[in-house]
Amino acid sequence: MNTAITNRNTPDRIEDELRQTMPPTGEDHRRKKRPRSRSVANRADHGRENAGTSPPPTPQDLRFGENLSSDVIDLYLGDIRNQALLSANEEVQLAQTIETGRTAAKKLKQQDISANEQARLTRLVEAGEAARERIVRSNMRLVISIAKKYRNRGLNFLDLIQEGNVGLIIATDKYDYSMGNRFSTYATWWIRQAITRALANQSRTIRLPAHWHSMLIKINRLRREWEQTEQRQPTSEELAEVLEVPPSQIDWLLKASQSPIPLEQPFGPEEDTEFGDFLEDVDSPDPAVITAQNMLSAELGELLEELPPREAEILQLRYGLHDGKFRTFREIGEMFGLSRERIRQLEHEALNKLRFAHMERGWNMI
Structure with a gap:
C-alpha cells in the first residue's frame, strides 16, 4: 500500500481541511444523511465536458463563498471517504481485468459468435468497467491532494477537482501495469496536466496558449524565488537570462497576464462612476x-x-x-x-x- 499517500490524504483529514474553508453550519444539518452522488467514472463516460463541470451552486474561490452549502462538499466527501487505497497487487489485478474487458469488447463486435460466448464476453466487459471505476474511485483523494496546490489561480476548488478527475480517468485508461510503476505515480502526471490545461484555457478572460501559460508559471515562480533571495523584483533581462528566452518575450507575457478591468467596475471616491463612462465611443460622430x-x-x-x-x-x-x-x-x-x-x-x-x-x-x- 502506498503509505505516503495514506498518511497524507486520509478522508478525515481532507474533510477537516475542506470544512475549515466553509462558513459554519448547524451540526444537525451537517450530519444529515444524504444520497451518494454518481461516480466520477460514470460521469466521464458522458464526455469531458460533463466531467469538467462543477455541480451547482458553483463556488467563487477556494473558500467556496457564501453561496455554497455544505451539501456539495458532503456529497463529494461521502462519495470517496470510504474508498480504501489499493495495494500494488490490487492495482495489477484490476488493470488486468480492465485489459481483459477491452479485449472482450472488441470480440463482441464480431458477428459470428454464439449466444453463450456473447454472454461470457459481456460479463468480462462489465467486470472491466467495474474495475475501471474502482481504480478511479480509490484514487480520487489523490486528485484533491494535487488540486490543493493550484488554488487561487483562477478556478474554484471544485472545478480544479473535476478537471483533475478527468486526468485521473485518462490515466486509468492509459495505465500499463507491465511497466512496474504504481498507478498513483503514473496518474499524478495526468492529473497535473489536466488541471494546468484547464487553468490555461478557462482561468483567463483572454485565453493564452498552453505553452505560454506554462512559461508564465515559470516566470511567476522565478520572480517569487528571486524576491525571497534578493529582496527585490528581477528585471526582464534577468528573467530572460535564467529562462533563456528574449527579454521582449518576458515583457509580452507579463503584459498578457494582466487581468482585464471590467467596464462596470466602480471608480472614484464615492464609487458612483464606472470605468466605461470614460471611454470614447469611436462609432459616434464628434459633436464639435x-x-x-x-x-x-x-x-x-x-x-x-x-x-x-x-x-x-x-x-x-x-x-x-x-x-x-x-x-x-x-x-x-x-x-x-x-x-x-x-x-x-x-x-x-x-x-x-x-x-x-x-x-x-x-x-x-x-
Whole structure:
C-alpha cells in the first residue's frame, strides 16, 4: 500500500481541511444523511465536458463563498471517504481485468459468435468497467491532494477537482501495469496536466496558449524565488537570462497576464462612476465636428445665394455639395450643353466672387 499517500490524504483529514474553508453550519444539518452522488467514472463516460463541470451552486474561490452549502462538499466527501487505497497487487489485478474487458469488447463486435460466448464476453466487459471505476474511485483523494496546490489561480476548488478527475480517468485508461510503476505515480502526471490545461484555457478572460501559460508559471515562480533571495523584483533581462528566452518575450507575457478591468467596475471616491463612462465611443460622430460642419454648410449656403444660379449649380455639381459626388468639367458641360473649357471658366469666376464676398464679410474660411 502506498503509505505516503495514506498518511497524507486520509478522508478525515481532507474533510477537516475542506470544512475549515466553509462558513459554519448547524451540526444537525451537517450530519444529515444524504444520497451518494454518481461516480466520477460514470460521469466521464458522458464526455469531458460533463466531467469538467462543477455541480451547482458553483463556488467563487477556494473558500467556496457564501453561496455554497455544505451539501456539495458532503456529497463529494461521502462519495470517496470510504474508498480504501489499493495495494500494488490490487492495482495489477484490476488493470488486468480492465485489459481483459477491452479485449472482450472488441470480440463482441464480431458477428459470428454464439449466444453463450456473447454472454461470457459481456460479463468480462462489465467486470472491466467495474474495475475501471474502482481504480478511479480509490484514487480520487489523490486528485484533491494535487488540486490543493493550484488554488487561487483562477478556478474554484471544485472545478480544479473535476478537471483533475478527468486526468485521473485518462490515466486509468492509459495505465500499463507491465511497466512496474504504481498507478498513483503514473496518474499524478495526468492529473497535473489536466488541471494546468484547464487553468490555461478557462482561468483567463483572454485565453493564452498552453505553452505560454506554462512559461508564465515559470516566470511567476522565478520572480517569487528571486524576491525571497534578493529582496527585490528581477528585471526582464534577468528573467530572460535564467529562462533563456528574449527579454521582449518576458515583457509580452507579463503584459498578457494582466487581468482585464471590467467596464462596470466602480471608480472614484464615492464609487458612483464606472470605468466605461470614460471611454470614447469611436462609432459616434464628434459633436464639435458636427457643429463645425453645420456652420460651414450654413455660411457656404449664404455665399452661394449671392452667385448667379448657373454658377452656383456648377459649384454644387463640381464639389458634390448636393449628393457628395464630384463631377468633371466634361460631365458638367454635357449637362449644360457647354464645353469643358467654358465650365472651367465659369467655375473660376464663381470662386473669385465667393472669395470677394468672403473678404467683405470678414470671414477666414476660403
